[in-house]
Amino acid sequence: xxxxxxxxxxxxxxxxxxxxxxxxxxxxxxxxxxxxxxxxxxxxxxxxxxxxxxxxxxxxxxxxxxxxxxxxxxxxxxxxxxxxxxxxxxxxxxxxxxxxxxxxxxxxxxxxxxxxx
Amino acid sequence: xxxxxxxxxxxxxxxxxxxxxxxxxxxxxxxxxxxxxxxxxxxxxxxxxxxxxxxxxxxxxxxxxxxxxxxxxxxxxxxxxxxxxxxxxxxxxxxxxxxxxxxxxx
Numbered sequence: 001x002x003x004x005x006x007x008x009x010x011x012x013x014x015x016x017x018x019x020x021x022x023x024x025x026x027x028x029x030x031x032x033x034x035x036x037x038x039x040x041x042x043x044x045x046x047x048x049x050x051x052x053x054x055x056x057x058x059x060x061x062x063x064x065x066x067x068x069x070x071x072x073x074x075x076x077x078x079x080x081x082x083x084x085x086x087x088x089x090x091x092x093x094x095x096x097x098x099x100x101x102x103x104x105x106x107x108x109x110x111x112x113x114x115x116x117x
Numbered sequence: 118x119x120x121x122x123x124x125x126x127x128x129x130x131x132x133x134x135x136x137x138x139x140x141x142x143x144x145x146x147x148x149x150x151x152x153x154x155x156x157x158x159x160x161x162x163x164x165x166x167x168x169x170x171x172x173x174x175x176x177x178x179x180x181x182x183x184x185x186x187x188x189x190x191x192x193x194x195x196x197x198x199x200x201x202x203x204x205x206x207x208x209x210x211x212x213x214x215x216x217x218x219x220x221x222x223x
Contacts, residue, residue: 037213047161047204047215060211063118096160102208103151103166110160 002026004097004108012091012115018084022097022108023077030055030075034100038071038082040093041110048093053080087115119143119207123216130221134195138219140205142186149209150188152181155218156201164203165190195221 008020022036029036032055040048051061053071061069070083084091092115098104120143130136140150148168153161163172165181168188178193192199200223205216 046218047206049206049213049215052211052213062212064212098160101166102149103163103172104153104161104206105163105166105172107160107162 002100002106004099004106006095006097006108006111008111008113010112010114012087012113013117014088014115015086018082018087018091018113018115020082020095020097020111020113021079022081023079024099025078027100028075029073029078029080032100035102036071036073036080036097036099037104039096039098039104040091041096042093050082050084050095089115091115118212119146119210119214121205121207121214121216123203123205123219125219126217127220127222129223130195131223132195132197136192136195136221138190138203138205140183140188140190140216142188142207142209145185146188146207146209148184149207150181150183151206151208152179152190153204153206154199154201155204161204192221 003025005023012018034055035052037052038050053059068085073080094110096110098107122141124139150168152165155161169181180191202218202220
């Protein structure tokens with residue numbers, strides 16, 4: 001049973017950087033080929049795919065966020081991370097990590113990140 | 118970006134009813150179409166992948182069908198635990214995109 005768990009600050013100030021980590025257990029993050037994704041959901045709204053990283057390190061991002069997003073892998077810790085710069089209130093959402101295939105078969109519980117001064 | 122349009126946006130049904138949700142893409146997806154169920158306060162759960170393959174552990178009352186740019190999710194006989202929001206999602210090209218969701222209410 002693969003489990004994913006998001007961690008990171010729940011509150012970020014406007015213009016600062018949001019950093020989240022997804023810890024993976026039950027499988028090796030590089031045991032793939034796998035895709036590891038970040039998705040977000042503002043309160044009461046739908047799902048927005050932020051981007052993904054492949055086991056090889058290749059990334060793909062949503063063009064709407066690409067100038068502010070970096071997703072990276074840390075195989076030694078079996079985790080992957082999201083960095084989103086220059087945040088605004090519009091970035092307030094529940095952030096989910098998910099994987100492993102081209103269909104998102106495993107999800108974390110999600111973590112609420114609020115952007116406020 | 119590839120646009121995904123779900124219909125209806127919401128529907129009301131009763132236990133035992135059969136329901137069908139449609140997802141239309143702005144171009145062909147070659148069956149790279151997945152369906153998820155989300156309940157309040159929970160992450161989405163994969164139901165169907167590759168248009169029609171049932172994810173392990175998902176009840177057989179859920180089924181997916183379609184090809185090209187049009188796909189459907191059918192629940193053959195609603196149970197109380199099926200009242201939720203359903204999303205389609207395409208993995209044909211990046212950025213991966215989701216439909217806006219269909220809320221299934223009692």
